[in-house]
Amino acid sequence: MTTLITNIQELLQVRETSIAKVSGSEMAKLPTIKNAFLILKDNLIEDFGSMDNLPKINADQIIDATGKVVLPSWCDSHTHIVYAGNREQEFVDRINGLSYEEIANRGGGILNSAKKLNDSSEEEIYEQSKIRLEEVMHLGTGAVEIKSGYGLTVDGELKMLRVIQKLAENYPIAIKATFLGAHAFPLHYKDDKAGYLDEIINEMLPEISKNKLADYVDVFCESGYFSVEETEKIMEAGLAFGLKPKIHVNQFNSIGGIQAGVKFNALSVDHLEVMNPEDIQALKDTETMPVALPSCSYFLSIPYTPAREMIKAGLPLA
Numbered sequence: 001m002t003t004l005i006t007n008i009q010e011l012l013q014v015r016e017t018s019i020a021k022v023s024g025s026e027m028a029k030l031p032t033i034k035n036a037f038l039i040l041k042d043n044l045i046e047d048f049g050s051m052d053n054l055p056k057i058n059a060d061q062i063i064d065a066t067g068k069v070v071l072p073s074w075c076d077s078h079t080h081i082v083y084a085g086n087r088e089q090e091f092v093d094r095i096n097g098l099s100y101e102e103i104a105n106r107g108g109g110i111l112n113s114a115k116k117l118n119d120s121s122e123e124e125i126y127e128q129s130k131i132r133l134e135e136v137m138h139l140g141t142g143a144v145e146i147k148s149g150y151g152l153t154v155d156g157e158l159k160m161l162r163v164i165q166k167l168a169e170n171y172p173i174a175i176k177a178t179f180l181g182a183h184a185f186p187l188h189y190k191d192d193k194a195g196y197l198d199e200i201i202n203e204m205l206p207e208i209s210k211n212k213l214a215d216y217v218d219v220f221c222e223s224g225y226f227s228v229e230e231t232e233k234i235m236e237a238g239l240a241f242g243l244k245p246k247i248h249v250n251q252f253n254s255i256g257g258i259q260a261g262v263k264f265n266a267l268s269v270d271h272l273e274v275m276n277p278e279d280i281q282a283l284k285d286t287e288t289m290p291v292a293l294p295s296c297s298y299f300l301s302i303p304y305t306p307a308r309e310m311i312k313a314g315l316p317l318a
Contacts, residue, residue, distance in 0.1 A: 003040040004059035005070060011036035011048060012071035021289070024314035038070060073142025077318050078246075078270050078291055081136070082129040082163050083150045085116035094301070101224065101252070110184040113150040117160065126163045133167055142173060145246075147218055149180030154203050157181045161213035178246055179208050180218040182226050182234050197230060201237040209241040216267065217243040221257035228256045235264040250274045252302070262286050268318070272305045273297055280313050291318045 011033045022029070037054045039047040047055070093102075117125065136144060146164045151157035161177055168175035181200045189196035208214050217238025221231040235245040245266040249257030251273050258279045261269040269283070270291040283290055292305035310317055 001042060001061070002046075002057070002059045003061045003063065004057055005038040005040075005063045005065050006054070007051060007064055007066040008033075008036040008038060008070045009065070009067055010034055010069045011038060012069060014048060021316045023316040024311055027311055027316070036070075074140050075143040076136065076141050077145050077268065077289075078293060079136075079144055079146050080149070081132045081144070081146050082125060082148070082160050082167075083113050083117060084120035084125050084128060085113070110150065110152075111187060114152045114156065114184070114186065117150045118153060118156045122159050122163060125159065126166055129163055130167060130170070133171060133173070137171070137173055143175075144173060145176045145178055145216070147178040147180040147183075148214075149183030149218070149220075152181065152184060152186040154199065154207065157204055158207060158211075158213065161208060165213060176216065177214045178216040178218045179204070179214040179238070179243060180220070180248075182219040182231070184220065184225060193230070197233060200234060205237055205241045205243075209243075214243055216246045217241075218246050218248060220248040220251075221255070221260065222248065222251055223253045223255060228260050231257060232260050232264065235260070235266070239264065246270065250279060251296075254279055258282050262288050271296070272310075273303045275306050275310065280310055280315065283310075283315055284313065289318055290315055 012030060014031050014033050014036075033048070033050055035051045037047075037049060037051055038045065039057065039059070133144070146167070148157050148160035148164070151160050157179065161179065164175065164177040168177070181204050182197075185193055185196055189199075205217075217234065219226050219231040219234045221228060226234070231247060235247070238245060245261060245264050246268045247257065247261050247266055248271055249261060249269045251271040254274050254276050258269050258272075259282045262282055265286075266288050268289040268291045271293055272279075272290055273293075273296075290305075290310060292307055294304055296302075297304045305317075307317055
């Protein structure tokens, strides 16, 4: 089937040659064509250009896009779409002045979500999660990464990853799965951190690899969560099972997580609310993509990633 879109007010992200990423000042340039056409054949882009150069074509469908902009769908590279229940009470706690760390120390935050998830069936989690996936699709997202990390048990993490796999099978959107068993230490491992690392490396990862349930491995590298040394152990183990690292770093403190990510050639380092000059320098001329999460800063009332400073230094930023 051939679809012709005509009279597009502005067609965005048109490039003569394909590129992997844009960095620094190049991010300010958005290649566009005004008054454009776009031809799709069997859901693939076949041709595009100015209306002045529209070829003669017998299209099965013609869409007049007068006054409208056509642009690529969004790629959302960091999401936690799969979870059970909600943490509404924690908004009240925040209003009452408790910090993210204080809520977590009282058993809230990630541990609260983990309890809810482990108490829910796989089918219940899928039914809740598909609604969220459909919502982001309707908002224009065409590719999405989804993390586990609210199980914190072998069964819970595998359950989450199977839900992500089922979403990928049932929806026409590109989905990548990330194993985030190292999101927090479960309560029963509070005084045995080495024991939980052993469970991640020697129980979770082999099962995930055997069942092809994930593309990436993630760690929350942060004070009070996973140290740089622990993060490196998990990244190394993940790589041995074919999972490239994508890690949470610098959300509250700069403790060397970015440097660890670069050392292990992580696909991305995410959050970056707290950045010092050494962190920015460490990312220069690497293949590791910095990722900012501004809505997280908004909801938690924490600093925003210094995006302009990073771009000015010549870095890319997702």
